[in-house]
Amino acid sequence: MNNQIPVLILHELIILPNQELKLDLSNELSKRIIKVASKDSNSEVLIIAPRSLAETEPSIADLPTIGVVTNIKSKIELSNGKMRVVLRGKERVRIEKYYQNPETNILKCSISLVELPLFDKAKEKSIRRKLISLVKEYISKDKSVSNSIVSSIEKNEDLNIITDIITSFIPLSFNKKLEYMECINPLIRATNLIDDLNEEISINAIDDELNEKLEQNLESSQREYILREKLKEINNELGLSKESDVLKYNELIDTLKVNKQTKDKLYNEVHRLSSASEYSPEAAVIKNYLDTVINLPWDKEVKQTTSSKEILNSLNQTHYGLDNIKERILEYVELKNKNPKLKSPIICFVGPQGVGKTSIAMSIASALNRNFYKISVGGLNDSTELIGSRRTYLGAAPGKIIQGILKCKSKNPLILIDEVDKMVKDYKGDPASTMLEILDETQNHLFTDNYIEEPFDISNVMFILTANSKENIPEALLDRLEIIELSSYSVYEKIDIARNYLVKDIFEEYKSDLKINKEVIEYIVVNYTKEPGVRELKKILEKLIRKVCVYDSDYKSITTALVNKYLGLKKTNFLPNIRDFGIANVLACINSGGLVSHVQVAKASGKGDVIVTGNSGDILKESVQVVLGFLLSQYDIKKDNIDIYVHFLENAKRKEGPSAGVAIAVALLSMFEKKLIPSDVAFTGELTLKGDILPVGGIKEKILASSSSGIQKIFIPKANENDLIGVPIEVLDNIVVRMVNNFSEVYEELFYKEL
Known part of the structure; x- marks a missing residue:
């Protein structure tokens, strides 16, 4: 087994050892993970599921410590751009550590085998018999399950494999299957399966009783009506009827702190829901709309940090220099303390790649204790991406501004709009014109998303924009922005950044006790980097330190000899000397x-x-x-x-x-x-x-x-x-x-x- 293999995160899907799973992947990152696993990891990929379904992009700290190693049995590139993959679960493993590659964004981890505990053979045999008996009873009542499963588990003596086979076909919830996947002890899994099988047998009995009641009242030819009535009976038993939805929505609207016009609009939507057919597409559209609008943070704000000293210390810990940006933020905080109604400045950071535009924006959000959301508009040519599409369109959804506010769960987040100089104007629309409305502080308190259809106050949002070139920013938009230019770093500034920030972070990440002096850093900066920022420098330092840690671990400090060994040829100025006239x-x-x-x-x-x-x-x-x-x-x-x-x-x-x-x-x-x-x-x-x-x-x-x-x-x-x-x-x-x-x-x- 590979010591370090790629990781594929599946949401709402669980795979168990000895189970096969077919996936149609459309996400480009997932496709790359499968390709890397096929090429470099002996066609093995680790499958994990995040603990919380609400986390669409979980952090490494939130990822589980148990996963299933799978073999890639086949992968096919489909004509629609998707990749069809068939995975077969191999075994549970313990995850020792995750590693995120900043260049490819591919997540990998180091793993170790799971040691199964020892248990009494007589007890194992007794539980195995009980499980097989319950499976036979369950299959006899549920005709949708194949009888071949019984022969599969009867032939197998290993309780570890038997429990996984049974878990794979029982209709359990996602969280329940996740518990079975993460449970190491097969005896515990088997005991829990006995309880779950008994519960499923009882549910099937109730289901049969419901079918008998419905068959007495309805003709067999009314198939669609039977299915609807059956679902309605189940919903009534669980308290999930349309009437309960209407009551729930009305109660939530009552508590919303919005104006009367918006409340009346929402009450009207609830009335439409009560009149619509329970299983019609219109009802689903109305529910999605109500859920979106009600979950908006109409009156929820996070408390901003008011101490200028704390904010400055926080920014200095993450970024070298950038004094003009730090001064502007501190000025805003001081004036905000005096006038709580003061609007946030609309700042645009302009500078070359790698000088820290995006990262300083994230640090500002952290220092101010504001939630952070990033929107990339590079190449954007459709204004509906920002302000949403109307509900009359199929697949309508709010724009990125409202999506960010929903995700941040507060009405005063910091939203970073990246690469505003690369927006495109064509027949689909002009995103720059839409941006004017979003950023105009005289009218953005009445910002109306096409999907929401009601004004939402975004005047408390702090917008920070980034661009590489001021000349490419649309003139009308440029007039509304406060430009702060970030220039290239000198060799001396790069050396200070590397010493005080980059090297420390890399040593901490790699848990290394290596040392590197100023002269070696200067040698690297002068001979191996020609960029205006420090992005390339960070990658070079990561490569150097990584290789020294792995291949020359006896060294206590990094020398120029090691630099030459692992970084290779120096970058020289390609311009030839002038040897001719003209x-x-x-x-x-x-x-x-x-x-x-x-x-x-x-x-x-x-x-x-x-x-x-x-x-x-x-x-x-x-x-x-x-x-x-x-x-x-x-x-x-x-x-x-x-x-x-x-x-x-x-x-x-x-x-x-x-x-x-x-x-x-x-x-x-x-x-x-x-x-x-x-x-x-x-x-x-x-x-x-x-x-x-x-x-x-x-x-x-x-x-x-x-x-x-x-x-x-x-x-x-x-x-x-x-x-x-x-x-x-x-x-x-x-x-x-x-x-x-x-x-x-x-x-x-x-x-x-x-x-």
């Missing part, structure tokens, strides 16, 4: 952070055309024309009878904007004046037709990218001087920042002076 380093800022690249120019005989390549946008192409216009008017340059080619490296990345103007001009002059530009000098700035250099964005990201790419000197617009305030002093100490107002200053320094 090349200059250009600084750019993309969604993933700062970037140092090359702009290359060349000339050839032609008609005076200008060809721009390298996945360039219209604004960048216009910038090339502006630069050429400036150079032709100010310098002794002739482009008659020649074509000029301008190429930006890294075709896979989209380039746009005017900030490459200075670099383009330098590259062109290098080509015309045959002057080689140093490899360790880079440029950014928009150039006008008169040679003025205008300010550009992303200065911090560009300087950080320059520092990590070996650039020693950069030219930036003088108007961006204030942007240097946010750049770590350690970075500025190792790079020369030349601030210029006009291109003549650049020309004088590069083409007149020796560098």
Whole structure:
């Protein structure tokens, strides 16, 4: 048996040893688990069931300690996108520890065999006989059960197997079967089965009595009517009649703290339910609607933490830096303490991947003692996903906003709306316009979901949005947001984050006593990461520490030799040194952070055309024309009878904007004046037709990218001087920042002076 195997969580389904189960899987994660198990775990997968059916996404702490190892007998990819899998239960095992892979989200666990207790053979034989006798009696009364089961258990002497076979065909509740699955002792299971079999035999007798009563009053041809009457008799016996539902709903509505208009609407729905046929689809739709509306937290709020000191300590424990975010939250808390009616700010975190936008939002929710719910709108093009669909549609349901509030069970949660810059507008709708209504504090106290059809106050919800690029956020939505930009981390910041947060968490997770000093962390950051955030750094540290723990457990601390051994080749800057005319380093800022690249120019005989390549946008192409216009008017340059080619490296990345103007001009002059530009000098700035250099964005990201790419000197617009305030002093100490107002200053320094 594998020491560590994948785990598949089944809701409302139990599989027992020696039982076969056929599943049609539509969930992509479940499909991946089956594929991983088939490939890496000898076609074995552990099946578990969460203890609570209410937990749709249980935490690892809530998962059971007993499960059933199953063999994957077959798996077929169906034409409808589902995967059909046949599993056969093998044996119960004890789960020692769960492991969650953050990259694939696949859950695995380490297991050990279950040792069965010793018990008296005479007692076992007596209980076995009693069980077989009761099974025969039960089958004789329940014609739906095959007689072959009797022969299966009579041939088997093992009480452990017999109890599992019997449990698999008795119509027990989910919780009851879960108890049998988790029960190790077969004698205990057998004793409980005797009680349950006796109860089922009694139920079958009552069922037969009900059938006899109904057959006396109804004709045999009225099959549908018989079934309805039979179910009605059972419901009456259990107190589950429609009349009891109507009474229950009316009592719940009486206690709701909602306005009269909403109550009248709900009473009207209850009246419709009382008039509808008990088993009609309309009755089910009305019940679902009433259950949803009544369960909304109309007047339920969680008490928010009021101590600024506690909130700051909580945020500092989970996140390094991000002072502007922490200050804004503390400002809100202080003002909220003075004015309880103060509305929550609508903040949007803008920054590259991996800088902590989502995780800081989760930490804010925890620090404020608010429930947390995340909505991802990346690629969303249907506004009904946010505000629900009307009940006239098949499969109608509330939108994600109301779903989040229902799950949080409070009217003042923190809802994170992720990737708002990636929403799509097409024929299905415009989610950005819908978002305006949700976020507008002047009207969101009357927010009306299409499914609920009644106004629900979401003004107490704290909305936090995230985006990678401010430019891609719809303008109307951007106007309502308070933007807080999260910039890339410098090498020194990454080292501090790794030392004080990442390494500690990884050591704690792996229960390791290893040590790692600052110099080794710096070696890893400098040589193995080029990202703006720390997501990749965390994965690298996890890989390194994991391998050292497993394969070099004798080491007390991690050395650079172990780093080289397990992390392999270092990441080097792919940009070649400048060895020819017409090349200059250009600084750019993309969604993933700062970037140092090359702009290359060349000339050839032609008609005076200008060809721009390298996945360039219209604004960048216009910038090339502006630069050429400036150079032709100010310098002794002739482009008659020649074509000029301008190429930006890294075709896979989209380039746009005017900030490459200075670099383009330098590259062109290098080509015309045959002057080689140093490899360790880079440029950014928009150039006008008169040679003025205008300010550009992303200065911090560009300087950080320059520092990590070996650039020693950069030219930036003088108007961006204030942007240097946010750049770590350690970075500025190792790079020369030349601030210029006009291109003549650049020309004088590069083409007149020796560098």
